[in-house]
Amino acid sequence: MSAPERLAVFVSGGGTNLQAILDACRQPGYPAEVAVVACNVAGAFGMERARRAGVPVVLVPHRDFRSRAEHERAVLDALRPYGARTAVLAGYMRVLSPVLLDAFWDRERELPGVLNIHPADTRAYQGAHGYEFALGLVPGARRLSETRVTVHFVDRGVDTGPIIAQRRVPVLPDDDLERLRARGLAVEHELYPAVIRAYCEGRLSLAGGRVWWDGKPIELD
Ligand code: GAR
Numbered sequence: 001m002s003a004p005e006r007l008a009v010f011v012s013g014g015g016t017n018l019q020a021i022l023d024a025c026r027q028p029g030y031p032a033e034v035a036v037v038a039c040n041v042a043g044a045f046g047m048e049r050a051r052r053a054g055v056p057v058v059l060v061p062h063r064d065f066r067s068r069a070e071h072e073r074a075v076l077d078a079l080r081p082y083g084a085r086t087a088v089l090a091g092y093m094r095v096l097s098p099v100l101l102d103a104f105w106d107r108e109r110e111l112p113g114v115l116n117i118h119p120a121d122t123r124a125y126q127g128a129h130g131y132e133f134a135l136g137l138v139p140g141a142r143r144l145s146e147t148r149v150t151v152h153f154v155d156r157g158v159d160t161g162p163i164i165a166q167r168r169v170p171v172l173p174d175d176d177l178e179r180l181r182a183r184g185l186a187v188e189h190e191l192y193p194a195v196i197r198a199y200c201e202g203r204l205s206l207a208g209g210r211v212w213w214d215g216k217p218i219e220l221d
């Protein structure tokens with residue numbers, strides 16, 4: 001068996017997706033390990049989850065830097081000793097610049113080396129309030145009957161990269177933000193480790209702007 005893929009997981013907040021990934025990595029035969037956690041927000045609980053799992057943490061607050069590029073160069077410098085090849089964004093509330101995206105580009109597989117999870121269909125909503133969008137709580141939105149948790153490769157846009165996988169999450173009549181988020185996060189916690197597994201096993205490819213699983217293009221409805 002080949003060595004596990006070394007992940008850098010990026011967090012800004014509570015880190016429940018990080019926890020799901022840490023838990024998955026403990027399963028025998030899982031093809032990845034969390035080599036390091038990167039965080040941009042002092043006090044974020046995600047860092048505590050990493051420490052409890054014995055994973056090193058790199059805290060680089062973006063507020064200390066004048067530009068996005070400068071911040072990302074500092075993050076890359078701090079990450080270098082850990083040898084991570086893949087960046088997994090797990091509630092990392094920063095738009096990435098080419099500095100970070102290019103550093104993680106996987107030349108061997110010709111794939112972006114940065115993955116993200118998003119609480120909505122990225123074709124319908126981009127931004128930081130996916131569950132609020134599904135509930136009609138952001139300007140111009142109407143309440144939906146479902147949201148679709150999406151895992152995608154990160155490109156230079158905001159939540160515009162090629163979609164790798166989606167799962168439907170129903171929005172129930174008596175849902176408030178807390179209830180919908182809890183139901184959605186439970187789906188996120190299954191989907192993300194499954195996608196990371198497929199990525200690390202080399203089952204994903206990219207052609208014609210679309211992601212292919214095991215040589216077949218994904219179908220989105
Ligand atoms: C998750 O719902 C994730 O999908 C979302 O932030 C939350 C992080 O929760 N990401 C985005 O909205 C990215 N646009 P967590 O810190 O508990 O994993």
